[in-house]
Amino acid sequence: MQADQVLEVAGQEGAHSYDAKGARYTHRDGKCSFDVLIEEFDLGKDPALVRLAEIVHAADVSEDRNTSPEGPGLYAIAHGFALVHGTKDHRKIELETPMYDALYAWCQAEVGSSS
Secondary structure (H helix, E strand, O other): OOHHHHHHHHHHHOOOOEOOOOOOEOOEOOEOHHHHHHHHOOOOOOHHHHHHHHHHHHHHOHHHHHHOOOHHHHHHHHHHHHHHHOOOHHHHHHHHHHHHHHHHHHHHHHHOOOO
């Protein structure tokens, strides 16, 4: 799907728009879309999720790329998925989800939690 179609399709599908201009959940006030979700749904009590959010933020916000040592690597991987799969969002989500699950598990180990 093209970025300019996100709001229209979300409206048609009764879905929440995400990470596109004008979307409900998108970059705002220096936060990336993932940061906004953490804040909006009050998920900041999970230390592993907070750690994951730091990595995602560093990968997603170019001026903050080096705020987490894992940020540039995640950026490279996510950008690689975009290069390989283009606008096939459902396919990218299908393939990237296990990677994010693994990264979250790593974050749990790093912060010593098993949330």
